[in-house]
């Protein structure tokens with residue numbers, strides 16, 4: 001039996017909420033883990049709010065994906081700053097509404113954390129990015 005990787009309530013899923021390690025400042029989303037992946041401590045986690053835009057650090061253009069996705073589709077690693085300062089969250093997600101030729105390292109990406117599809121009726125959430133509106137090449 002398989003289970004969705006991210007199960008939270010809907011309200012929490014669709015906000016850009018993340019968790020900051022009280023020991024080293026590492027930011028994780030969407031799950032708060034017991035042990036910090038970076039420093040190995042059992043820290044206090046502070047709930048933080050992420051900005052709506054991040055910066056593309058790296059990307060690939062996927063040519064083959066499951067049928068529910070249109071290809072070619074850019075998939076990117078994006079650093080999203082915290083609204084109150086501190087380290088950005090580094091996240092991974094699909095681009096949408098964006099020509100693959102328009103994606104480049106260093107560009108701004110508008111971030112959305114939303115339901116991608118269901119597994120056995122349970123929502124699976126992930127990041128989607130798009131080129132910010134009004135930002136033409």
Ligand SMILES: [Zn+2]
Pocket residue numbers: 021022023024025026036037038039040041043
């Ligand atoms: Zn840490």
